[in-house]
Amino acid sequence: MTFSHDGLRDSLTHLAAPPYFYENLRRDLATAERNRSRVTLIRFQIFPTDQNVESDDDEDNPVQQSYYEVAILSFAEILKRNIRVEDLCARLGRFEFTLILRAGHDVADTLSKRVLHQWRNDLFICKSSYTSAVRGESSLELLNRLDNQELQGLTESS
Numbered sequence: 001m002t003f004s005h006d007g008l009r010d011s012l013t014h015l016a017a018p019p020y021f022y023e024n025l026r027r028d029l030a031t032a033e034r035n036r037s038r039v040t041l042i043r044f045q046i047f048p049t050d051q052n053v054e055s056d057d058d059e060d061n062p063v064q065q066s067y068y069e070v071a072i073l074s075f076a077e078i079l080k081r082n083i084r085v086e087d088l089c090a091r092l093g094r095f096e097f098t099l100i101l102r103a104g105h106d107v108a109d110t111l112s113k114r115v116l117h118q119w120r121n122d123l124f125i126c127k128s129s130y131t132s133a134v135r136g137e138s139s140l141e142l143l144n145r146l147d148n149q150e151l152q153g154l155t156e157s158s
Contacts, residue, residue, distance in 0.1 A: 007019050007020065008020045010090070010091040012069065012072060012073065012076075012091075013072060013073060013076035013091050014076075015076055015079070015080075015089050015090050015091045015097070016088055016089065016090035016091075017090065017091075018090065018092050020090070021088065021090035021092065021098065021100070022139065024088050024100060025039075025041075025100055025139045025142070025143075026139045028088075028100055028102065029133055029137070029138070029139055029142070032102075032133060033135060033136065036135075037102065038102070038103055038104040038132060038133070039100065039101070039102060039132065039133040039142075040101045040103060040104060040105060040107070040108040040130055040131065040132040040133070041098060041099065041100060041101070041130060041131055041132075041133075041142060041143070041146050042098065042099040042101060042108050042111065042112055042128060042129070042130040043096065043097070043098045043099075043128060043129050043130070043146055043149075044075070044079070044096070044097045044098075044099075044112075044115060044126060044127070044128045045093075045095055045096050045097075045126070045127055045128075046071060046072075046075055046095045046119075046121075046124040046125065046126045047095065047124060047125050047126075047127070048123060048124055049122070049123055049124060049125055067123055068094075068095075071095075071121055071123060071124045072091075072094075072095065074121065075097065075119065075124075075126070076089075076091065076097070078115055078118050078119060079097060079099070079115065082111060082114055082115055082118070083099060083111070086102050087099055087100060087101050087102060087103075088100040095124075098146075099111075104132060105130070105132055108130040108132070109130070112128045112130055115128070116128060129146065129149035129150065130146075130149070131145050131146050131149055
C-alpha cells in the first residue's frame, strides 16, 4: 500500500490513509464525548474466493495484481457513493476498509447492508462488522472491540 506524499490519502483509492483516519477517530471520539453524540465504526473486508488467488506464486503475477487493484478500486467506489459527507472512509489494509460514522448502530446496519448488497464480484467476497463507541472509550479500545467483532454478511459470488 502506498500513500500520497502528505500521508492523508491512499494513492490507489484516494480514501483516507491510516494516519489521517486515526487522527480523525481521536477527534471524533473527543467531540462525541463533549456533545454526547454517537460514533460508530464499520469495517469491510474483501476476500479472494479462489483458493489459488492468494498462493505465493501469484503474488508477483501482474495479471493477478490487476485483479486485486480492480477489486479494491471497485469496492472503494461503492463506499464513496454510499457514505455521507460528514463520515470518513479509510483503507487501512490491503483489502480492509473502515468507516467512521457520526451516527448509531441503526445507520451502520443500513449502510453495511446497502454496501454488501451492491458488491458484485466473482473473484472476491465481502464481510463487514460494526461497533459503536462507549462514553470514555479511547480510539484504541474502540478499534480493539471492532477487531474482536465477527465479520458478518458474507456476500455470495454471482
